[in-house]
Amino acid sequence: MPHAQRLVGSSLNWYGAYTFYFKEVRRFLKVPAQTVVAPMATTLLFLAVFSLAIGGAGRTMAGVPLLNFLAPGLIVMAMMQSAFANASSSLIMAKIQGTIVDLLMTPLGPLELMIGYVFGGATRGLITGAVLLLAVQPFVSVLPVHIGYVLFHAVAASIMLALLGLLGGLWAEKFDHISAVTNFVITPLAFLSGTFYSVDRLPGIWHSISQFNPFFYAIDGFRYGFIGRADGDLTTGIIVLLAIDIALWIACHRLLASGYKLKP
Amino acid sequence: MTPFHPRIGNQVNWYGLWTLYLREVTVSVKMAGHTLLAPMIMGLLFLAVFSLALGGGSRLVSGVPFLTFLGPGLVMMGLVHAAFEGAANSILHSKLEGTIVDVLMPPLGPTEFVAGHIFGGATRGLFVATAMLLAMQPFVSLIPVHPGLVLFHAVASALVLAMLGLIAGLWAQKWDNLAMINNFTITPLAFLSGVFFSTESLPELWRAANLFNPFFYMIDGFRYGFIGHADASPSLGIAMILTLVMALWLVCHRLVATGYKLKP
Numbered sequence: 001m002p003h004a005q006r007l008v009g010s011s012l013n014w015y016g017a018y019t020f021y022f023k024e025v026r027r028f029l030k031v032p033a034q035t036v037v038a039p040m041a042t043t044l045l046f047l048a049v050f051s052l053a054i055g056g057a058g059r060t061m062a063g064v065p066l067l068n069f070l071a072p073g074l075i076v077m078a079m080m081q082s083a084f085a086n087a088s089s090s091l092i093m094a095k096i097q098g099t100i101v102d103l104l105m106t107p108l109g110p111l112e113l114m115i116g117y118v119f120g121g122a123t124r125g126l127i128t129g130a131v132l133l134l135a136v137q138p139f140v141s142v143l144p145v146h147i148g149y150v151l152f153h154a155v156a157a158s159i160m161l162a163l164l165g166l167l168g169g170l171w172a173e174k175f176d177h178i179s180a181v182t183n184f185v186i187t188p189l190a191f192l193s194g195t196f197y198s199v200d201r202l203p204g205i206w207h208s209i210s211q212f213n214p215f216f217y218a219i220d221g222f223r224y225g226f227i228g229r230a231d232g233d234l235t236t237g238i239i240v241l242l243a244i245d246i247a248l249w250i251a252c253h254r255l256l257a258s259g260y261k262l263k264p
Numbered sequence: 265m266t267p268f269h270p271r272i273g274n275q276v277n278w279y280g281l282w283t284l285y286l287r288e289v290t291v292s293v294k295m296a297g298h299t300l301l302a303p304m305i306m307g308l309l310f311l312a313v314f315s316l317a318l319g320g321g322s323r324l325v326s327g328v329p330f331l332t333f334l335g336p337g338l339v340m341m342g343l344v345h346a347a348f349e350g351a352a353n354s355i356l357h358s359k360l361e362g363t364i365v366d367v368l369m370p371p372l373g374p375t376e377f378v379a380g381h382i383f384g385g386a387t388r389g390l391f392v393a394t395a396m397l398l399a400m401q402p403f404v405s406l407i408p409v410h411p412g413l414v415l416f417h418a419v420a421s422a423l424v425l426a427m428l429g430l431i432a433g434l435w436a437q438k439w440d441n442l443a444m445i446n447n448f449t450i451t452p453l454a455f456l457s458g459v460f461f462s463t464e465s466l467p468e469l470w471r472a473a474n475l476f477n478p479f480f481y482m483i484d485g486f487r488y489g490f491i492g493h494a495d496a497s498p499s500l501g502i503a504m505i506l507t508l509v510m511a512l513w514l515v516c517h518r519l520v521a522t523g524y525k526l527k528p
Contacts, residue, residue: 045456
């Protein structure tokens with residue numbers, strides 16, 4: 001056992017950050033039925049429903065069979081929802097149960113807390129994504145053609161949503177607040193940003209709005225990695241995602257450092 | 265104030281039943297953001313996503329435009345979830361918080377207990393269905409052609425799901441249990457029983473299985489009230505749903521009378 005060390009200056013408490021990250025990961029691995037199997041069931045249901053409702057394998061979207069178009073969108077949607085749910089629920093639960101003091105008392109600074117919450121949430125997103133990718137294979141063969149794009153967008157989107165989850169968890173004072181954010185912000189954004197359809201189908205104004213929507217770039221870029229075709233500009237998407245991630249990271253760090261809604 | 269007097273024999277304590285029912289409804293009304301607004305948004309999102317994914321409203325299902333077909337299905341899905349959750353959450357919450365004694369101690373027998381909770385849950389389901397129907401009108405005009413059938417299927421389905429919710433609430437010992445039932449039973453049944461597609465497009469075996477699926481009859485019969493076309497015989501559906509209502513009532517009554525997971 002290493003000895004506990006005082007944090008000097010801004011040096012990172014690696015051991016503490018790692019411990020906290022590990023705690024965040026074990027937290028969701030303890031209830032795999034809810035964290036991994038439930039999104040799997042939902043995604044497969046959506047696949048079944050869309051292929052039945054839209055009838056016939058002959059339909060295409062953006063030049064590929066509908067299910068091949070749909071599957072990457074559903075996978076990244078589930079990843080984003082998982083990453084958000086993990087960070088936000090972990091934080092709000094700690095706040096409500098009072099176990100947040102276990103974090104505030106330890107020699108973990110804002111940076112270590114960020115690492116644990118954000119990478120813990122992102123890890124859940126990525127595990128969900130990997131499991132879903134395997135689960136949909138019997139129904140539709142989706143294989144990455146540009147692995148780099150798949151990985152970048154998976155990681156960037158999971159981190160973005162984990163950061164949003166952290167923000168949501170900090171702001172919320174009860175579970176209702178979190179479910180309000182989930183129901184009225186995250187789910188609509190995930191549904192309407194091109195998970196189920198090509199945004200080329202959107203009427204004028206909505207099409208323009210989607211050019212400013214980071215969820216759209218995350219879904220579009222991730223799907224590009226599988227079908228080799230994107231609705232938006234990939235470079236713009238990468239810049240937007242990186243910029244959002246950095247901006248959210250700074251905002252969360254600021255809030256944690258100032259003790260916003262955490263310390264009296 | 266009605267003076268308190270003891271019950272004799274099997275007489276129903278109407279005043280107590282009314283009070284319990286009112287409590288259940290007040291809970292739903294107090295959290296309208298959750299109980300009403302969230303399913304409304306969900307219904308509209310599904311409507312938007314399906315009309316965009318399908319591109320153009322020219323597609324016909326069962327002889328009507330797809331959105332007209334989908335609307336009643338989505339309303340029914342919202343109703344089913346709301347009625348189930350209304351009853352299940354109320355009971356589990358009381359059990360976990362220990363406030364269940366407030367219902368067990370007063371002069372309320374199993375009949376009042378069951379009736380109060382299931383009418384409360386069913387009322388929540390009917391509120392949600394009404395709200396969803398109104399919210400959808402700007403996008404797709406849904407006017408009942410057989411109001412009697414619409415009403416019957418709405419009320420009977422709400423009762424069935426509220427009773428299932430009551431049983432689930434009695435059985436569950438933590439929120440995880442309820443989430444499991446929701447994710448792996450209610451949602452798949454609602455999704456796969458014809459909310460989104462006509463069962464005529466299903467493979468033969470699945471279609472035959474659906475003839476034993478009460479969810480299918482609820483959705484099909486409710487939709488028949490709007491579009492005048494059913495996949496299966498409405499009278500068979502009505503008989504099946506009524507049988508289910510009575511059977512579930514007996515089960516619920518028995519469980520509560522024996523104190524299953526309620527009394528030590």
